[in-house]
Amino acid sequence: METKNIMIVGVGGQGTLLASKLLGRLLLGKGYDVKVSEVHGMSQRGGSVVTYVRWGDRVCSPIIDKGQADCVLSFELLEAARYTEYVKPGGRIIVNSQQINPMPVVAGMASYPENLEEKMADLGIHVDAFDALTLAEAAGSSKAVNLVLMGRLSKHFEFTTEEWMDAIEHSVPPKFLELNKKAFALGQSA
């Protein structure tokens, strides 16, 4: 099979690493060759963060290059817009429509671009934007945005609900399991 590529992007501290851990677990369980590439350190301090998840028969490079992502899963609207160049022709962006102002916007040195969802769609990208934060809060915690997004992502890949649940059970602490499962289900049905 051709290697599949998902980029998980967001703002440092939003929980993108849990999402990649969960996906890695799921894909390894399916017997694929898997690579998950993260960035640690300085970039985590509220900066823009990127994780690459790749799977297939044989995966070589740990990173996804421009024009290669089947899907960009974004925890924040501006971060989705930052990485459109990485989406392959006909690819998809799944995005939490929440907006978090970066420091240049907070400080009044730049403005947050308007109508980003439409503009991204105009590039020929399938844009699936929805309010994952409200769904996460409905599930019990604003921190569950990652599982809501995973639920949404699950609609586009052929893995069974059992396989997803198994990966969730192995990736989150037991006391938050029900909350996370609920968030996943809300994302899946949204």
Place this chain on the structure above:
Amino acid sequence: MKTLMLGNEAVARGLYEAGCCFVSSYPGTPSTEITECVAKYEEVYAEWAPNEKVALEAALGASLAGKRSFCAMKHVGLNVAADPLFTISYTGVNAGLIIGVADDAGMHSSQNEQDSRHYAQAAKIPMLEPSDSAEALRFAKLAYELSEKFDTAVLIKMCTRVSHSQSVVETGEREVPEQKKYEKNPGKYIMMPANAKKRHPEVEARTRALTDWAEQTEINRIEPGQDTSCGIITSSTCYQYVKEAFGDTYPVLKLGMIWPMPQQKIKDFAATVDRLVVVEELDGFIETHCRSLGLSVSGKDLFSNIGELSQNLVKEKLGGKVQTGACLSEEIPARPPVMCAGCPHRSIFYVLKKLNLTVLGDIGCYTLGAVPPLGAIDTTVCMGASVSGLHGFVKAGGEEKERQTVAVIGDSTFIHSGVTGLINIAYNESNSTVIILDNSITGMTGHQQNPTTGYNLKGDPCTKIDLESLCHAVGIKRVSVVDPYDMDTCQKVIREELAVKEPSVIISRRPCALLKYVKHPGPISSDPEKCKGCKACMNIGCPAISMVDGKAKIDSTLCVGCNVCKQLCKFDALG
């Protein structure tokens, strides 16, 4: 069992399986997780040392005592450990000794982009370079065999993309070799001139023997390709980019040992292809070696020695076609890293800026004090350079500079190499004012314990170095402690210490806002009736404050209630 592991975690697993018993390291991105992961194995003694030189010397001591040992550091850490490194090359080892060094091409979290491979050549120490997690595990085990077979320390060179990528590994069981006996051997272990002169020829002979090994080993392997118009020599993550870009199209010589390199194997490979190309990040290290063999070769004429490579870049430069996605026409505002809401460093930098001081900075989260709107730092060079640099700055600059200049340095960085600079200040009597930003943790690398925190790497309580006593002991009489959240007092104390005609240390003490044990009062709010939109609160660069419709607004999901902004509001609109 097959499992996904970070490259760093896989090195740790390899160390564990090979029976490593002693680990001493200093944290540094992207190397930190090797030591954190190996510390989770109960059978392995692991510690954070005050700096990389101490770590390497401790690891050598453990090797001499007869146990397999290890130390890890980032590329710039190897500069600190270079002193023991070059002489360990002469002493060799007793039990196996591995040094893990992680480069940061692209400078994701570093102050320079140095290429550590030069150290292997310069110190005449073999260096292995894994290209994924499976190799990281395998090479760690192999490195111990090499270390003991050839009587040498062995370097394992990681890079951000290998260290911080998870890929599939197969784990094995731990096997601990019998502890080697320590035997007194002055000719080998006392490196005074008469002995060192005899050891140097041994080092050269060892390199020749390792070169022979490099000719034979399967970790330097030729992978055949259908199209011999081009042959590629590569290693590390670049090997993965080459394979991603071209699959099995071109023949590839994949080097697992980057120093010493084979000679005949490279010549033989070159003879089978029309054009020889080296694909490597940063310097033309392999390329230079090929040229020394008299080969005609491409490399840095195609690929920059700045930043990282990628599969698209490799493909494009070698004549392949790449597809790329579409960009939005408008500019997307950058999202640089910022000091966290409640960060105890923020208010100190605000005060320093307000006093219009020259600030010599150091390495840590507080480097973020350099970016707008704080913009309070003048220099950042390397670990400890703030304190030593301040001494030279005020000695040369005279009384005017004494009253206008401070150094800022974190607790862990101060212990690492700031304290020696402070000794110089005391001993050579400069009127320097040093501010230690004591946030009770090594923050930037993700919360590691250090000698001032009272806990060790395994999380157990241990001896806590008292900073005040330490400063007094090295000869600083004026040592004061302030709470950075109390900006009036901070300002007053900084002014006083700058005015006195003797060296002083101000300890700005408050734990990192992200530490789990830190209890915050909870978010404050803004009163739109009272807010005049003067933006005074915007001058501290807090991510929790923004201006909405001309009024300050507090993001209650981020605000921790540090009340620093409240001290700036003249209209009592925040609280």
